[in-house]
Amino acid sequence: MNYVHGYSARESVRLVDQATTLTELLHGDTVAAAAVVSRENLSNVTLQIADIFALPFPAESFDHIFVCFVLEHLPDPIAALRCLQPILKRGGTITVVEGDHESAYFYPESQLASRTIQCLIDIQAKLGGNSLIGRQVYPLLKNAGYKDVRVSPRMVYVDSSKPGLVEGFTRNTFIAMVEGVREQALALKVMDVTDWDKGIEDLYASAGEDGVFCYTFFKGTAVRE
C-alpha cells in the first residue's frame, strides 16, 4: 500500500518528533502500555504486527483496543472498526485518535500556504485515505456499532511563548509533513514550484515571532456491548 508519509529518513525523524511532542497531549490519559511493561518488569506482553482486516486473534481476546493515526489511511474506516469489535471483550473499550488537516489554520494568513496543505489533503485522498477524518470519529464509532461513544478534541495551539511546540509541532511535525509530499504535490500540477516554495515559506512564518499555528486531534472512546 502507498503510504502518504513515505519512508524517507527525514520522514522517520519527523514521525519521532511528532510522537515525542504529542505524547502527553494525546496519550496523557491513556494507560501507556510500554511504560507499564517496563516499570512493572512484565514478561507476558507481546508486540505483534498484523492486518487490521485479517487479525490472528480469537474472539473476545482484548480488554482494550487502541487505534492511533490508522483510520485516516483506510478507504473504509467503518469496516476496520467493525473488524476490531469481535476481538474485543464484551464491556471492553476502544480508543481512537485521529487528526484533521482542515483544522489547521495559522497567522499570518496565506492563500499559498493553505494551498500546500490542500495538496497534502488531496494526495492522501488519492491514496484512498482521508486526512479530514478527525471530525468523524464520533459517527464512525457509533455507526460501527460501539456504545457510549465520547469524543474530545485535543487542540494544539502554538504561539512564540511556547518555543518547544513551535519547534516540535509547527516546524518539525506539521510543516515537515507538508514538505514531505513536495514531489507528489508538484506532480499534481495544481501548484507550480514557485507557488509551492512561497507557500512553504509562508507556513514557516507561522512559526515566527508573531506567528500562531493551530491544529486539532480528536480522541474518541467507546464500549463494546
Next chain:
Amino acid sequence: MNYVHGYSARESVRLVDQATTLTELLHGDTVAAAAVVSRENLSNVTLQIADIFALPFPAESFDHIFVCFVLEHLPDPIAALRCLQPILKRGGTITVVEGDHESAYFYPESQLASRTIQCLIDIQAKLGGNSLIGRQVYPLLKNAGYKDVRVSPRMVYVDSSKPGLVEGFTRNTFIAMVEGVREQALALKVMDVTDWDKGIEDLYASAGEDGVFCYTFFKGTAVRE
C-alpha cells in the same frame, strides 16, 4: 457604524442564546462582575457605555479590563488595545476574547455550507472588521505593548451526544449568525439563492444525528507593565 450582526429581533434572540451557551466555556475562569455585584449586594458598581477610542476615564483607573467580541469589528484593533493601556493601572491585567470563523468545520462536509460561512467572513471584512481575528490575539496584545501575554483556545466541539450544544451553539448561535446575513450575502452575488439555501440546509446537517460541528474562541490575558 454598520454592525454585521444587525439589530433584528431574531439576531437579539441569537445573541442571548450565544451568551447563555458560552458563559461557562468562555468566562468560567473570569471573575464574573455582575454575579459578584449581585451576590455581595455591592452599591459601588457603575455600568457605562463609551467609545473605545475616546474613553472618559482618567489614567490608571482600572485593575482589569475585559474586552469580549469587540476587536473583530474594528479596522485597527491594535490602536484600540493601545487606547485601553493608559487607563489600566500598572500591573493591571487585560482579558481579550474573540472568535475565528475559519476555525469552523463540520461533518458532513459541504462546499456550499463552507461558502455561506465565507460570505459572512467577507461581509464582516467589507464592514471594516475581521472575523478571523481569534488567532491573532497573541500578536495583537504583544504588539500593543502588553506583557506576559498568554492565550488559550476554547474549542466548542459538538456532536449529537451533546443536545444542549447542538441546540444552543450549532443551531441557535452559529448557523443563526450565518442565516442572519442572508440578504447581505445574496447582494454580494457570489452565491445564488439556490446555492445559499442548500448551503444553509447542509449546515443544519452538522446538527443532525451523525453531525459534528467545531468552532474555537481564543482567550488572551496580559499585563500592563
